Amino acid sequence: MPRFLTLSDVCxxxxxxxxxxxxxxxxxxxxxxxxxxxxxxxxxxxxxDAYIEAKYEQTRQQVARDRAR
Incomplete structure (x- = not known):
C-alpha cells in the first residue's frame, strides 16, 4: 500500500x-x-484512515444524541 494517495485515490x-x-x-x-x-x-x-475513523465517531455520537431525544 502506498504511503501517499492522489485525490483520485481518495475519491x-x-x-x-x-x-x-x-x-x-x-x-x-x-x-x-x-x-x-x-x-x-x-x-x-x-x-x-484517521479521517474515516473520526467520521465513524461523529456518526456514533450523532446516533446516540438522536436516540436520547
Missing part, C-alpha cells in the same frame, strides 16, 4: 466526486500536501 476510497475531495482538502477538513511542479495534492494513507 475512489470514499466514493465521492473529485470536487468533494478537493473541497475537503481546501477547507482543511482532510489534511493534504501539494507536491511537484504542478502542485498535485497528496493525502497520507494514515491521515485518510
Amino acid at each position: 475512489e476510497e470514499l466514493q465521492i466526486s473529485s470536487a468533494q475531495a478537493y473541497a475537503l482538502v481546501r477547507s482543511g477538513e482532510l489534511p493534504a500536501i501539494q507536491v511537484g511542479g504542478r502542485g498535485q495534492w497528496r493525502v497520507e494513507q494514515t491521515v485518510l
Whole structure:
C-alpha cells in the first residue's frame, strides 16, 4: 500500500466526486500536501484512515444524541 494517495485515490476510497475531495482538502477538513511542479495534492494513507475513523465517531455520537431525544 502506498504511503501517499492522489485525490483520485481518495475519491475512489470514499466514493465521492473529485470536487468533494478537493473541497475537503481546501477547507482543511482532510489534511493534504501539494507536491511537484504542478502542485498535485497528496493525502497520507494514515491521515485518510484517521479521517474515516473520526467520521465513524461523529456518526456514533450523532446516533446516540438522536436516540436520547
